[in-house]
Amino acid sequence: MICPVALCRFHCGDLSCVSDVTPARFADVTVVGAGLTGSLVALALAERGAAVQLIEAPGVLTATAFSYAGVPWWSGPAGALGELQAGALRTWQALSLRHGDLGVESCSLALLPDVGEGPLAASHLTTLLPHGPEGTWIEAEALRALEPRLRPRQQSGALLLPYARVALERWSLGLRRALRRLRVHRLQGRVCQLMPVSAGPGTTPVQLRCTDGTLLSCRHVVLCQGASIPELLPSTWLPQLRHSWAGALDLPLADRWRGPLVMALRTLRRQLETSSLAQRTAAWSGPRETPRPADAVILDPGLAPCSAGVRLGQTSSLGLEPTPLQPPDPAQERRRLARVGELLLAEWGPKQLAMARLRQGPVSFTLDGRPLVGSMPRRPGVWVFSGFSGPFAQAVVLAPLLARALDSGRELDAALALQPWRPLMGEQG
Numbered sequence: 001m002i003c004p005v006a007l008c009r010f011h012c013g014d015l016s017c018v019s020d021v022t023p024a025r026f027a028d029v030t031v032v033g034a035g036l037t038g039s040l041v042a043l044a045l046a047e048r049g050a051a052v053q054l055i056e057a058p059g060v061l062t063a064t065a066f067s068y069a070g071v072p073w074w075s076g077p078a079g080a081l082g083e084l085q086a087g088a089l090r091t092w093q094a095l096s097l098r099h100g101d102l103g104v105e106s107c108s109l110a111l112l113p114d115v116g117e118g119p120l121a122a123s124h125l126t127t128l129l130p131h132g133p134e135g136t137w138i139e140a141e142a143l144r145a146l147e148p149r150l151r152p153r154q155q156s157g158a159l160l161l162p163y164a165r166v167a168l169e170r171w172s173l174g175l176r177r178a179l180r181r182l183r184v185h186r187l188q189g190r191v192c193q194l195m196p197v198s199a200g201p202g203t204t205p206v207q208l209r210c211t212d213g214t215l216l217s218c219r220h221v222v223l224c225q226g227a228s229i230p231e232l233l234p235s236t237w238l239p240q241l242r243h244s245w246a247g248a249l250d251l252p253l254a255d256r257w258r259g260p261l262v263m264a265l266r267t268l269r270r271q272l273e274t275s276s277l278a279q280r281t282a283a284w285s286g287p288r289e290t291p292r293p294a295d296a297v298i299l300d301p302g303l304a305p306c307s308a309g310v311r312l313g314q315t316s317s318l319g320l321e322p323t324p325l326q327p328p329d330p331a332q333e334r335r336r337l338a339r340v341g342e343l344l345l346a347e348w349g350p351k352q353l354a355m356a357r358l359r360q361g362p363v364s365f366t367l368d369g370r371p372l373v374g375s376m377p378r379r380p381g382v383w384v385f386s387g388f389s390g391p392f393a394q395a396v397v398l399a400p401l402l403a404r405a406l407d408s409g410r411e412l413d414a415a416l417a418l419q420p421w422r423p424l425m426g427e428q429g
C-alpha cells in the first residue's frame with residue numbers, strides 16, 4: 001500500500017500539508033525502481049533540491065541484490081562516455097564524503113585467461129583499455145598465496161589489477177541514511193501503467209497506476225526498473241533495450257574471503273549482447289553450453305566476496321526476442337554454476353553445492369552497449385535510466401547528468417548518444 005502521506009503530497013500538490021517535506025525547488029519526481037540505478041537517480045535529484053519519491057515493487061527479483069558490485073571505471077567505450085566513466089571512482093568517493101559510508105572499498109581483480117593463454121594475452125588486453133590501471137601478471141602459486149581457497153584449475157596464472165567494489169550491505173545501510181536525510185520518500189508498490197494525460201496549463205503531466213489501484217501524480221517520472229520497463233512503455237519505443245536472466249550461487253564461508261574478485265579475461269557476454277539477433281545464434285557455437293532453441297546461455301567463471309561468503313559465477317540467458325524471458329530452470333542453473341565451483345575453488349563437492357543458495361534475476365542491457373538515459377519524446381515528463389553495461393561505474397556518473405537535465409529542461413549532450421529511443425543500427429532515417 002502506498003504511504004498516504006506521500007500520496008497526499010503528490011496528489012493534491014499542497015506541499016504545506018506535509019510538515020516533513022523539503023519544498024521542491026523544481027519538479028516533483030517519482031523514480032520507479034529502487035535498485036542501484038533508481039537509488040542513484042533519487043540521490044542525485046534530491047541533492048539538487050527536488051522532492052522525490054522512490055517506489056519499488058516488493059518481492060520482485062532485482063539484479064543489484066546479487067551483483068559482484070565491482071566498479072569497472074576503465075571499461076567504458078572510447079569517446080565521451082568512456083571519459084566520463086573513467087571518473088566513476090572519484091564520483092563514488094565524493095558521494096561517500098557527502099553522505100558517509102556507502103560501502104565503497106578498494107580491492108583487487110584477478111582476470112583469468114583461457115586455457116593455453118598466458119601473460120601475452122593479458123598484456124594485449126591492457127592495451128585495449130585506455131583508462132585501465134597497470135596490471136601485473138602473477139603465477140598460479142602467487143594467486144593461491146593471496147587466498148588458499150582459490151585454486152583455479154588448468155591456469156598458468158592471472159592478470160592482477162587494482163579494483164574497487166561496493167559492499168552491498170553497507171551500501172544499502174548508507175543509502176537508506178542518505179535518502180532519509182534528503183527527505184526522499186520510499187514507497188512500496190508495483191507500478192503497472194503510465195496513464196495517458198493531456199499536457200496543458202494546470203495539469204500534471206504524469207500519472208502512474210499501481211497494481212493495488214493507487215494513482216500517483218507527479219511532474220516527472222524516471223523509469224529505473226531495469227528489465228521491467230517494457231511493462232510500462234511499448235518495447236518499440238525503446239528499440240535497443242533487452243534483458244537477460246542472470247544466476248549466481250552464494251556459498252557460505254566460515255571466514256571472510258580475503259582474495260581478489262575473479263573474472264574471466266574474456267567473456268562472450270558483451271559480444272553476444274551487442275551482436276544482432278541473427279549473429280547471436282551464429283556466435284553461439286562455443287563449447288561452454290548448449291543453447292536452448294530460443295535463447296543462448298553464457299557461463300562466466302568468476303567470483304566475488306558477498307555477505308554470506310563468496311558469490312560464484314554468473315550465468316546469462318539471453319533471449320533472441322525483445323519480449324521478456326522466463327527465468328531459467330533453477331535445477332539446471334545450479335548444475336551450470338556448480339562448474340564454476342569446480343573450476344575455481346580448492347574445496348568443492350556435493351556438500352558445498354547443497355549449502356549454496358541460488359540467486360536469479362533479470363539484467364537489462366542494450367544492443368549497442370550504450371545505456372538509455374534521457375526523456376521520451378512522445379511522453380512529456382517521462383525519463384528513462386536503464387540498459388547499463390557496468391552500472392556501478394556508468395550509472396554513478398550519469399545519474400547527476402540526468403538530474404541536471406531534468407532540472408534545466410535541457411537534454412543530455414547529444415554527443416554522448418544515450419537517447420533512449422535511438423533506433424537500431426541500419427534503421428536510422
Ligand SMILES: Cc1cc2nc3c(=O)[nH]c(=O)nc-3n(C[C@H](O)[C@H](O)[C@H](O)COP(=O)(O)OP(=O)(O)OC[C@H]3O[C@@H](n4cnc5c(N)ncnc54)[C@H](O)[C@@H]3O)c2cc1C
Pocket residue numbers: 032033034035036037038055056057058060061062063064065066067068069070071072189190191192224225226227228231246247248313314361362363364386387388389390391392393
Ligand atoms: C552476478 C552479477 C554480477 C554483476 N557484477 C557487476 C559488477 O561487478 N559491476 C557492475 O557494474 N555491474 C554488475 N552487474 C550488473 C548490475 O548488478 C546490474 O545491472 C544492476 O544492479 C541493475 O540495477 P537496476 O537498478 O537497473 O535494476 P535492479 O537492481 O534489477 O532493480 C530494479 C528495481 O525495480 C523495481 N521494480 C521492477 N518493476 C517495478 C514496477 N513495476 N514498479 C515498481 N518497481 C519496480 C524492483 O523492485 C527493483 O527495486 C552484475 C550482475 C549480476 C547478476
